[in-house]
Amino acid sequence: MPMRIHSNISVVEHVMRDLLLGGPVALAAKYHLDGGGSRARAILALDAASALNLDDTAATSCACAAELLHNASLVHDDLQEQDATRRGRPALWRKFDAATAICAGDLMISAAFASLAAHPDLRRALILTHEAVAKTAHGQVDDALARTATLADYHMLVGAKTGPLLALPVRLALCAAGAPGDEIAADIGRKLSVAYQVLDDLTDVDDDRAAGRVNICVLFEASGHSRPTAAMIARGEAQSALQTARNLADRLPNNVGIAFCNLADRLDSALMELADAA
Amino acid sequence: MPMRIHSNISVVEHVMRDLLLGGPVALAAKYHLDGGGSRARAILALDAASALNLDDTAATSCACAAELLHNASLVHDDLQEQDATRRGRPALWRKFDAATAICAGDLMISAAFASLAAHPDLRRALILTHEAVAKTAHGQVDDALARTATLADYHMLVGAKTGPLLALPVRLALCAAGAPGDEIAADIGRKLSVAYQVLDDLTDVDDDRAAGRVNICVLFEASGHSRPTAAMIARGEAQSALQTARNLADRLPNNVGIAFCNLADRLDSALMELADAA
Incomplete structure (x- = not known):
């Protein structure tokens, strides 16, 4: 069954900005949002909402909550990791300052919860969202502390840090x-978070090695593989995670799984492009 | 009418910690909460709830939301201002690190919203809370940027930064x-936020002068008053704000104003103690 094409990603962009309510911190948060990004979480929400025949208000509410939380985590993460650029532009903390970056992330978290005011099962949605934020926060700290890891650790770290906001x-x-x-x-x-992270790792391997950050390619090189072989095994790991994600997605009701499969397809293409470029 | 003595500030302490859900970031947030503090916002909620005959669940929900947001703002503010101590102990970012402090504040904001799940008018409560967070964030950034101010600016800056979470x-x-x-x-x-800030200013005048931060005593000294006179005028400014707060509080329904008057009395006593010590 082909997905209904929804035209309201632009509505999501608009509502996300409205939820920031104006003022100097909202301006900084909008600077970050204007940098673009895949909006994968918003699209997941819209695809799932479409499969479930939710009305546009509910769909937008789910999309804005997840996308604002993801972008808040990027703003705070860039500051924590002292990453100077994001999407080819100065990261928010570099364009403004650290204090504004902290406040902008706070505002985006708050706006994400405010967007749930349009959710039909608000009480349950609040709890789900808080659990996802809590898990992301814990994952972010564990990840920042981790310097070496086994493959099992890698799956756990990545799943804990990125999984909750992808599922949300x-x-x-x-x-x-x-x-x-x-x-x-x-x-x-x-599962999808592993594929996401491997994609990041494949492009950031030199930076991560220099900074001593966990990177799946560095992990495989450390166990004796050449650089190309390590990259190949890493891609295999990502593809296998995507396949598991697809198999699980088939078990979701009302073809909701298509939302995840669409994302898996995009990640698969990106992995293949990287392999071709290598 | 005397206020009903409520015994549930200890319930609030317990529920705030429960809402953090465990894990390394929750541990850091609990370290901050264990440092104590006046819990003025929780007490405001409980006093108001008592006057309005709200049940304990609703009262606790209001108290936890406001108190968690206030403490999140302290954790982030200490990092932004590089204040090394809080309540006589290392500030969270010094005890742990900057990344953990950012995540702990994020978690506390999220937990504050989660506590609203027990609020009887959840949808409206979400909006009120988001507006308060947004105003606080804007106020925090404006305050960090402000280096000189008139008395009118001072009232505006302080009211914008501290007022929303005191009213919430x-x-x-x-x-x-x-x-x-x-x-x-x-x-x-x-109004109450001005009295709060003057109290802070009276104790921090040397530090604020050195750091070039806005301080009402420095403001009055700059316009030619001696140090003791500047402090006296500052106290008068605070007492006048407290009196206006009390007059306004009389207009609130169901004796809810008593909640604010109790806080005004405590602030008045603290101002008099400072005057006696001077």
């Missing part, structure tokens, strides 16, 4: 529809 | 009861 848009949509599948969506989030 | 506990309680007075409570928050 679909979990919020399922919750809005009163549909089952919440646990499966959480599992899929963890 | 009472506004959430009024909202839970479906009672009027929301705008008056917001005004009172701005």
Whole structure:
């Protein structure tokens, strides 16, 4: 069944900015949002909402909550890691300052919760969202502390840091529809996050090695593989995670799984492009 | 009418910690909470809830939301201002590190919203809370940028930064009861915040002067007053703000104003103690 094409990603962009309410910190947050990004979490929410026949208000609510939280985590993460650029422009903390970056992230977290005011099962949505923020925060600190890791550690670290906010848009949509599948969506989030991180790792291997950050390619090189072989095994690891995600997605009700499969397809293409470029 | 003595500030302490959900970042946030503090915002919520005959669940929800947001702002503010100590102990960012401090503040903001899940008018409570966070964030950045100010600027800066989270506990309680007075409570928050800030300024005058931060005593000294006279005028400014707050509080329904008057009395006593010590 082909997905209904939804035209409201531009509505999501608009509502995210409205939720920031104006003022100097909102200006900084908008600078970050204007830098673009894949909006993968917003698209996940809209795809899932479409499969579940949610109305546009509920769909936008799920999309804005997840996308604002993700972008808040990027703003704070860039400051924590002292990453000077984001999407080819100065990161928010470099364009403004550290204090503004902290406040802008705070504002985006708050705006994400405010967007849930339009969610039909607000009480449950609040709890799901808080759990995702808590897990992301813990994952972010564990990740910042980790310097070496086994492959099992890698899956755990990455799944804990990136999984919750990848699963959240679909979990919020399922919750809005009163549909089952919440646990499966959480599992899929963890699997997709591995593919996401491997993509990052493949492009950042030199920087991560220099900074002593966990990187799956460095991990495989450390166990004796050549650089090209390490990259190949890493891609295989990502592809296998994507396949598991697809298999799990088939078990979701109302073709909601298509939302995750669309993202898996995009990540697969990106992995293949990187392999071709190598 | 004497206030009913509520025994549930200890429940608030317990629920705030429960809302942090465990993990390394929760541990850091608990370290901050364990440092104590006046819990003025929690007490405002409980006093207001008592006057409005709210049940304990709703009262605790209002108290935890406001107190967690206030403490999140302290954790982030200490990092932004590089203040090394808080309540006689190393500030969170010094005890742990900057990355953990950012994540701990994020977690506390998220937990504050999660505590609203127990609020009877959740949708409206979300909006009120988001507005307070947004105003606080803007105020924090304006305050960090401000280096000189007139007395009018001072009232505006302080009211914008500290007022919203002082008014929030009472506004959430009024909202839970479906009672009027929301705008008056917001005004009172701005007035009380001036008294709060003058108290801070009176104790921090040398540090603030050295750091070039806005301080009402420095302001009056700059216009030609001796140090003791500047302090005396500053105290008068605070007492006048407290009196305006009390007058406004009389206009709140169901004796809710007593919540604010109790706080005004405590601030008055603290101002007099400082005057005696001077």
